Amino acid sequence: MIPIPEFFKTMLLEQYGENTVNTIIQGFNQQRPVTLRVNTIKSTKEEVIQELCKEKIAFQEVNWYQDALIIESVREEQIQRLNIYEQGKIYLQSLSSMLPPILLEPKPKQNILDMAAAPGGKTTQMAALSCNKAFITACERNKIRGEKLKYNLQKQGVASVNIMLEDARNLSDFFSFDKILLDAPCSGSGTENVFKKNFTKELIQKSSKTQEILLKKALKILKPGGEMIYSTCSILQDENEKILEKALKNSHAKLIPLKLPKEITCLPSSLKEVAVIAPNRLFEGFFIAKIRG
Ligand code: SAM
DSSP states (O other): OOOOOHHHHHHHHHHHOHHHHHHHHHHHTSOOOEEEEEOTTTOOHHHHHHHHHHTTOOOEEOTTOTTEEEEOSSOHHHHHTSHHHHTTSEEEOOHHHHHHHHHHOOOTTOEEEESSOTTOHHHHHHHHHTTTOSEEEEEESOHHHHHHHHHHHHHTTOOSEEEEESOGGGOOTTOOEEEEEEEOOOOOTTSGGGGSTTOOHHHHHHHHHHHHHHHHHHHHHEEEEEEEEEEESOOOGGGTHHHHHHHHHTSSOEEEOOOOOTTOOEEOOSOTTSEEEOOOSSOOOEEEEEEEO
16 A cells, blocks of 8 residues: 555544544545446437447446546556547546536526636536536636646537636636536545645645635625536645634524545545545545525
């Protein structure tokens, strides 16, 4: 097993206790299979399955999401060589990261903000879930990542998305959205990122500061009665529960309890309404909260 940094182990032990931390560490060391989402804007599950069968690539379906497939037998590079990939008929995406758009339930004609959008996995999924009929504004601060977002939106055949190359912390308070997805920049503490050199205490602190400002901004520009998702691929309360507590303290907005498929294992949380998805063989560690404004 690859060791995780000592400072991180201490943080996890304080938050979760020894037994849960051992399970988390085992989860980090599992190799997850390739997972993909059928892009229903351009294709159908039947067409994708047909191509996989033609290429003799075995797959499994996912009970809780008809557009997702799990592929155990080959790695991403082999999927990237397929016609269905080249033509934008599928999108490689982790199972955990498919959950925030599903839980936000984007519908045609809704005005939706994707506040930290690149490379666009969840923007394209929201477009597909709304039959390509939601009005989506995709905000991204980083220019190069913004290019990747633009490329992915085109490749996936997404219509009615307006890309905004901006720091979302500076969005005008005069905006007003029916729904917001804030898939916030984070330390990646629920993923393999924990084994990388750039995974430091400072990264966690910097992420928390940005997350708090972004969430407070989101609450300002969410319509009264509108709904939003706050998500990260971190399992640390400094980037999740604590951010929610600070942002919701002086706000009318309320957490809405999440209904997750029973196949998903969650870690304990100080907030009963949210989900902290445990890293394991199928899922990366992820945090999801739903808020009504
Ligand atoms: N939602 C994306 C997806 O599913 O493909 C992943 C988003 S990633 C977790 C966070 C993104 O937020 C990064 O592309 C990062 O460049 C961007 N970002 C960071 N700070 C930002 C800010 N202040 N305003 C807008 N975007 C920001």
